[in-house]
Amino acid sequence: MDQALRPRRSPLFMPGANARALEKAKSLPCDAIIIDLEDAVAPDAKEEARRRAAETVASHPYGDREVIIRVNGMDTPWYHDDLAAAVAAGPDAVAVPKVGSADQVRTIAADMDGAGAPSGMGLWAMIETPRAVLECLAIAEASPRLAVLVMGTNDLTKELQAQHVPGRAPVTTALQMCVLAARAAGRVILDGVYNDVRDAEGFRAQAEEAYLMGFDGKTLIHPSQVGPANEIFAPSQAEIADARGVLEAWEAGDGSGVVTYNGRMIENLHVDTARRILALAEAIS
Structure with a gap:
């Protein structure tokens, strides 16, 4: 399938340490499953989450859904072991948080090569800082492995010392700059998560804004968000x-x-x- 046209309307984060969540993901109609070893996993559960995620992905339980493992960041003690285990498990892609430069993309791609990643295994780079936004085009063009840019809007809002408000005016410029970079480089780009899982109206409004802005999909944190995302980011x-x-x-x-x-x-x-x-x-x- 053309990677630029592969549906990525509804990539859903699932905590790597939660066996019930990983099992539930088998029945969800999301386009992609991101098994998370980073934010959703406490430090004392990192090794167990890594093992569980690798075993789950290696068993190929998710059918046609795209499967991604999000490893811990390059500046953490877990990064290299996470990356090696993720590559060995054979997901469609590895997601790396807080990617801030083209050099980091090239380093990650080299690390994936060193771990034996096949050429078809993609890299999803999370854009979460002002510097990453300003260097987004260089990041997007840094390696053929880089398939998807993912906005980390929670961290970005924090780094900007901005506020979470309806309409996202404080971060709209940054979002649009990254969409421009993605389109210039021919990459897929995903909007960040919506935090309040009880606010269905707010989620829908933000997802519709992202669709109009040009995003290919929106990362999700709860199964209830899958249906609306699939609807909004699909042609009517x-x-x-x-x-x-x-x-x-x-x-x-x-x-x-x-x-x-x-x-x-x-x-x-x-x-x-x-x-x-x-x-x-x-x-x-």
């Missing part, structure tokens, strides 16, 4: 019908360069968008 039936109409009008125009559809002028850029919508809908289905 109206968008699919419109895309088919655009392509039919274009093909009927026999490559004339400009045609009209429902009173709108259609050019190559509209055709490209229509094809992407239909390809994403097909990938989801």
Whole structure:
């Protein structure tokens, strides 16, 4: 599957130390499962979480869902053992928190190579600091392994000494800069988590904002967020019908360069968008 079109509407964090959570993930309709060895695991449970995550991933229990292991950061005593165990387990990708520079991406990619990672195993880099935002394009272009950028909006808001507010005005500039970098580099980019799992309306509003901003999906912390994310980040039936109409009008125009559809002028850029919508809908289905 084209990695740029692989559905990543709803990557769900699951704590690596929680056996019940890892079992429950088998029945959830999320596009991806991120088994977390970092924030969701206490220091005295790190080794157990690492072992449990590796055994779980190696048994391939999640069907077609993309599986990612988030290791602890490069500045922690657990990073190298986490990375080696993650690579050996064979997930689709390894996620690394607090990636701050292109040099760090290259170091992680070299560490993955050294651990025996196959070329198809991706790297998800979490963008969580002002410096990472300012260097996001260089980070995105640093290695062919880098497949996905993930916004770490909680840490970013803290580092900016900003506040969590509806609409996210304090971090909107940073979010948009990273979307620009991702698109310039041809990478997938995911919005950060929404903290209040009881606030379904707030989650939906923030996910819709992220969709309009250009994000490919939103990382999640609770199963109740999966359904809304899958809906919001998928092409609607109206968008699919419109895309088919655009392509039919274009093909009927026999490559004339400009045609009209429902009173709108259609050019190559509209055709490209229509094809992407239909390809994403097909990938989801």
